[in-house]
Amino acid sequence: MRADSVAWERAAEVRGAATAWRLAGFIDQPTERAIQERFPDPCVAPSPVWRALTAGAVAAVVLCTFGALAVTIGRSATAAQIVLVMFAAVCLVVTDRLEASPQFARRGAAGATSLLGVGFFLAAVALFLMETLGLRANEGIDLFLIVSLLAWALGWWRWGSPLFAALSALSLFLLLGRLSHGRLLWLLVGAALVGLAARRLDAESWAPSHRLGASVLAVAGIAAVYAAINRYSLDEHLIETLARFSPERVAPSRTAFAPSAVATAAVPLAVLAWSLRSRRTFVLGTGIVLMALSLLTLHHYVYLAPLWVVLSVAGATLVIVALVVERVLGRAPDREMWGFTGEPLFSDERRQHALQIVGAAATFTPATGTDRPGFAGEGGKFGGGGATEKF
Amino acid sequence: MNPDVVSAVGRLRSAGILSDRQAVFFDRVARRRLVSIRFEIRALLYVGVLLLTSGVGVLVAEHHREIGPIAIASGIGLATAACFAWVIRQAVPFSWGAVEPPNVGFDYVLLLAVVLLAAELAYAEVEFTVLGPRWTYHLLVVALVYLAVAYRWDSRTVLALALSTLAAWRGISISLLPGGSWTDDAPLRANAIVLGTLYVGAAAFSVRRRLKAHFEDVFANAGLLLILGALVSGALAKEVARPAWLLALLIVAGLVMWLSLRLGRSLHFAEAVVGAYIGLVRLLFETFSQGSGESSVAFLLAALLGAGVLVLISVAYRRIRSQEDARER
Numbered sequence: 134m135r136a137d138s139v140a141w142e143r144a145a146e147v148r149g150a151a152t153a154w155r156l157a158g159f160i161d162q163p164t165e166r167a168i169q170e171r172f173p174d175p176c177v178a179p180s181p182v183w184r185a186l187t188a189g190a191v192a193a194v195v196l197c198t199f200g201a202l203a204v205t206i207g208r209s210a211t212a213a214q215i216v217l218v219m220f221a222a223v224c225l226v227v228t229d230r231l232e233a234s235p236q237f238a239r240r241g242a243a244g245a246t247s248l249l250g251v252g253f254f255l256a257a258v259a260l261f262l263m264e265t266l267g268l269r270a271n272e273g274i275d276l277f278l279i280v281s282l283l284a285w286a287l288g289w290w291r292w293g294s295p296l297f298a299a300l301s302a303l304s305l306f307l308l309l310g311r312l313s314h315g316r317l318l319w320l321l322v323g324a325a326l327v328g329l330a331a332r333r334l335d336a337e338s339w340a341p342s343h344r345l346g347a348s349v350l351a352v353a354g355i356a357a358v359y360a361a362i363n364r365y366s367l368d369e370h371l372i373e374t375l376a377r378f379s380p381e382r383v384a385p386s387r388t389a390f391a392p393s394a395v396a397t398a399a400v401p402l403a404v405l406a407w408s409l410r411s412r413r414t415f416v417l418g419t420g421i422v423l424m425a426l427s428l429l430t431l432h433h434y435v436y437l438a439p440l441w442v443v444l445s446v447a448g449a450t451l452v453i454v455a456l457v458v459e460r461v462l463g464r465a466p467d468r469e470m471w472g473f474t475g476e477p478l479f480s481d482e483r484r485q486h487a488l489q490i491v492g493a494a495a496t497f498t499p500a501t502g503t504d505r506p507g508f509a510g511e512g513g514k515f516g517g518g519g520a521t522e523k524f
Numbered sequence: 525m526n527p528d529v530v531s532a533v534g535r536l537r538s539a540g541i542l543s544d545r546q547a548v549f550f551d552r553v554a555r556r557r558l559v560s561i562r563f564e565i566r567a568l569l570y571v572g573v574l575l576l577t578s579g580v581g582v583l584v585a586e587h588h589r590e591i592g593p594i595a596i597a598s599g600i601g602l603a604t605a606a607c608f609a610w611v612i613r614q615a616v617p618f619s620w621g622a623v624e625p626p627n628v629g630f631d632y633v634l635l636l637a638v639v640l641l642a643a644e645l646a647y648a649e650v651e652f653t654v655l656g657p658r659w660t661y662h663l664l665v666v667a668l669v670y671l672a673v674a675y676r677w678d679s680r681t682v683l684a685l686a687l688s689t690l691a692a693w694r695g696i697s698i699s700l701l702p703g704g705s706w707t708d709d710a711p712l713r714a715n716a717i718v719l720g721t722l723y724v725g726a727a728a729f730s731v732r733r734r735l736k737a738h739f740e741d742v743f744a745n746a747g748l749l750l751i752l753g754a755l756v757s758g759a760l761a762k763e764v765a766r767p768a769w770l771l772a773l774l775i776v777a778g779l780v781m782w783l784s785l786r787l788g789r790s791l792h793f794a795e796a797v798v799g800a801y802i803g804l805v806r807l808l809f810e811t812f813s814q815g816s817g818e819s820s821v822a823f824l825l826a827a828l829l830g831a832g833v834l835v836l837i838s839v840a841y842r843r844i845r846s847q848e849d850a851r852e853r
Contacts, residue, residue, distance in 0.1 A: 147532040150554070159546060167541045172532065182790045183841050186797060190837060193801070194830035201823035337527035412559040421564070441583035448575030452636075455568035456629045458561075463627075469558060475628065478553060478560040 134293050138232055139340040142293070144174040146341050153479035175235035184241030191245040195224065199253075210264035217257035224250030232292055244294065251288050251297070255281055271311075271377045278308040293342030295349045302326070302353035310375030316361050319372055323357030326350055334413070352419050355404060359423050362396035365430045401427050412472050529554040562628065569632035577639045584647055593651040600644040607637035615677055622738045623678040631679055638673055638682055642666045642689075663693035680742050687723060687746040694719055709757060716754035723747030741791075748792055751776060752799040759803040773803045781840070788844050801833055 134142075151168040154160045160168075179187075199220055206212040224246045231243035258280045262273040285301035288294065309318040330351035333339055339347070360366050367389060405420035407413075432443055462468060462475035530551060537547035552558050580600060588596055611634050614626045625631055648654055649662045670686030673679065694715040727743035730736055755776055758769025777800035784793035805826050812822035 143528045146526065146528040150526075150529045150532070150550070154546075154550065159549070160542070164541060168532075168536060171536065171539070171541070179841055179845075180790060182794050183837070186794045186837055187834065189798070190801075190830050190833045194827050194834065197823045197827035197830060201820040201827065204820040204823060335525040335527060337531070341526075341528060412556045414559060414561060414564060417561070417564055418567070421568070439586075441579045441586065443579070444575050444582060445579030448572045448577070448579055451568045451572030451575065452629070452632070455565045455572065459565050459628050462561075472557055473559055473561050475562055475565055476560060477562045478558070 134291060134340050134343070135233060138238065138293070141174055141176050141235065141238070142341045144172040145176065145178065147172040148174055150479075157477075157479035159479065176239045177236055178239040179241070184239070184244070187241035188245040191242045192249060195220070195246065195249050210260055214257050214260045214265065217253045217260065221250050221254035221257060224253060228292065243292065247288060247292050247294065248296070251284050254284060275308065275311060275377075278304050278311070282308060289346050290343075293340055293346065295342065295346045298346035298349045299353060302350055302357075306353070306357050307375060310372050311377050313376070315376055316367075316372045319357045320361040323354045323361060326354030327358065328354075330354060348415050352415065355416075355419055355423070359400050359426070362393055362400055363426070363430060364390065364393045364397045365433055367393045397427050397430055409471070525556050526554045565628055566632075569629055573632050573636045573639070576636060577643070580640065580643055584643070588647075588651075593647075597644065597648055597651070600640055600647065604637055604640040604644055607633050607640060611637055611677060618676060619678075620735050622736075625678075630677075631681060634673070634677055634679055635681055638670055638685065641669065660693060660697045663689055663696065667693060674739075675736060678736070680739065683739055683742050684746070687742070691716070691719055691746075691750060709761060710763075713754040713758055716750040720747040720750030720754070723750065744789070744792060745795075748780060748795050752780070752795055756799050756802050760806050770803050770807060774800055777803075785840055785843055788847055790841075790844060793840060793844075797833060797836065801829065804829055 148169050151160070151165045151172075155162060155165040199216070202216050203213070206216060228243050228247040228250055231237040231240075231246065237243065255277070259273075259277055262268050262276055263270075266273075268276070282301055282304035285297045285304060289297035289301055305322070306319060309315055309322055312318060330347040333347040334344060334351065336344065336347075360372060366372060401420055401423035404416060404423055408417035408420050428447070431437070437443060438446070459475045462470055462473060468474050468476055533542065533547050533551045533554060536542040537544065542550065580603075583591075584596055584600075611630065614630055616623055616626055645662060645666055649659055653659070655661050667686050667689035670682050670689060674683035674686055695712060698711045698715055723743045724747035727740045727747060730743060731740050752773070755769060755773035759766060759773045761769070763769075777796040780796035781793055781800075784790070784796065808825045808829065809822045812819040812825065
């Protein structure tokens with residue numbers, strides 16, 4: 134990433150935190166202004182609605198222009214490759230220019246052009262491998278996945294989009310799945326990726342968006358490890374189906390089934406333990422999802438009860454657990470226990486809104502939060518907080 | 525840890541912008557020595573409610589003969605009553621303003637209560653045919669109950685459910701009319717427009733009279749989606765009246781954009797822009813298509829139209845931002 138972009142991102146982090154402190158009633162407006170003056174961020178940053186709208190309009194312009202040329206050149210593979218490379222180059226250059234401009238860096242256009250640029254480039258590579266070089270499907274797919282892995286990784290490193298980190302990880306594991314002993318590679322490389330990414334989650338030398346990308350890679354690594362050890366995945370040869378189209382596909386050994394069953398139970402617990410120790414909520418969320426998947430795997434192999442009982446008991450358990458946790462945390466001294474609190478603090482309000490939007494999506498209206506804005510009016514309860522009269 | 529915020533807190537403390545106690549607390553949170561799991565608690569509650577209601581649904585679908593209608597109806601009724609009893613006990617007094625939920629679980633138990641109530645009414649209707657051939661009114665009853673619950677306990681989620689159930693009631697009622705069907709879209713569109721207009725009116729009424737004014741966005745979004753959805757559907761349909769639908773779409777979208785800019789509602793502006801763009805792109809491709817294939821002219825014009833939309837977005841954003849700045853000053 135450009136040094137300017139990193140500096141703007143860092144300033145935006147601090148300004149965002151200051152706004153959250155003010156909304157939660159911990160600081161007043163003059164203090165927020167003083168913080169903003171100390172950490173100037175020249176970027177224009179519209180709300181997600183404006184960014185999505187801009188990104189959609191930019192994508193429409195680029196894709197329609199490409200469509201016009203594609204219709205004109207017809208079915209010529211060579212001409213298509215030239216046009217694709219041309220569009221990729223233009224999109225990537227434009228992205229770099231937009232990212233360098235505080236006026237445009239965060240308005241959604243750069244996100245659209247970078248995604249389309251890499252997409253056009255990969256489409257050109259696919260055509261080149263299959264049509265121009267005439268490679269067989271196996272070799273073509275392997276080479277395409279290698280280029281895809283590198284292209285998304287470079288895109289992530291240059292512009293910081295966590296989506297690119299995710300697509301890069303996806304390419305990596307699809308590629309590994311195609312090799313012999315793909316399952317073992319998923320396990321080893323997944324574990325290594327978790328280890329490497331975990332070291333960078335709090336790295337001061339990394340830009341905020343790179344740190345976010347590191348979290349995405351950590352989750353991808355955990356998911357790969359879990360997919361490799363899950364009993365159902367082993368039984369159904371889910372990873373092996375990714376392998377090359379040849380008789381060399383290696384079926385997993387039957388001796389792996391017993392350890393796999395144990396690991397299916399153990400890995401989610403290990404992830405949950407890590408989340409509690411590190412107090413990282415994204416790891417906690419991953420652990421909860423893996424735990425749910427392990428329970429589904431258990432239900433697949435062992436008849437526990439009729440489906441309605443399983444669903445009802447699981448639902449009731451979740452509701453009760455959530456209410457108990459909230460109550461226990463609420464009654465604990467200073468409303469916190471082991472470094473966790475059930476209060477909104479000030480850093481996660483937007484995520485809570487996201488949950489409500491998911492809920493309301495089914496009924497076609499986006500809802501906005503009714504949550505309390507942090508501790509306003511209830512303060513003085515968190516360790517050492519309460520320095521201002523607003524507490 | 526957020527190293528940028530940690531380092532900033534130290535600098536702000538040294539500069540005297542943050543007090544020691546503020547800095548200690550902010551530093552603690554930035555270093556993840558204190559972490560909020562409110563989002564995770566909410567997520568668990570939400571998924572729990574979904575699983576519970578799914579379990580009840582599976583039970584009723586698969587075992588209603590073995591268990592018997594009375595037992596099922598009583599069971600669901602008891603669960604509903606228990607949820608409502610908890611909600612009533614926990615609830616704070618009614619107000620026409622925004623009311624904060626007494627705890628994090630309140631909204632979800634309320635959601636569970638209303639979904640179970642709807643399941644109970646649906647089951648009673650199927651088993652005992654209370655309303656007989658007029659069974660679609662069951663949806664109206666459910667929607668009205670949802671509406672009452674949403675107002676009494678100040679729940680936007682339940683209000684959204686109420687509005688979608690009302691829309692479903694109109695949709696199903698129209699499709700079941702003699703001669704009506706899912707493929708005959710004109711009456712459905714007309715109903716969607718009328719209902720959408722009612723919702724938008726309710727949004728304006730809520731704000732003007734300050735009666736649950738914070739429900740405005742739920743009403744307005746539902747209304748605009750219904751109106752614009754119906755008009756876009758008309759503009760895309762293979763009907764003789766399509767030009768009229770397109771004209772109506774453009775007029776309404778223009779009106780919505782103008783009002784959204786005046787009121788500073790970016791989401792409504794976006795909905796109108798997307799609706800108008802879809803209608804115009806369809807017109808371009810229809811006008812310039814060559815036989816069975818597409819024309820490059822149509823694509824080029826669609827790209828130009830997109831560029832025009834970009835300019836419009838840029839101007840609109842600048843205007844909304846200047847309004848916000850003026851309000852802040």
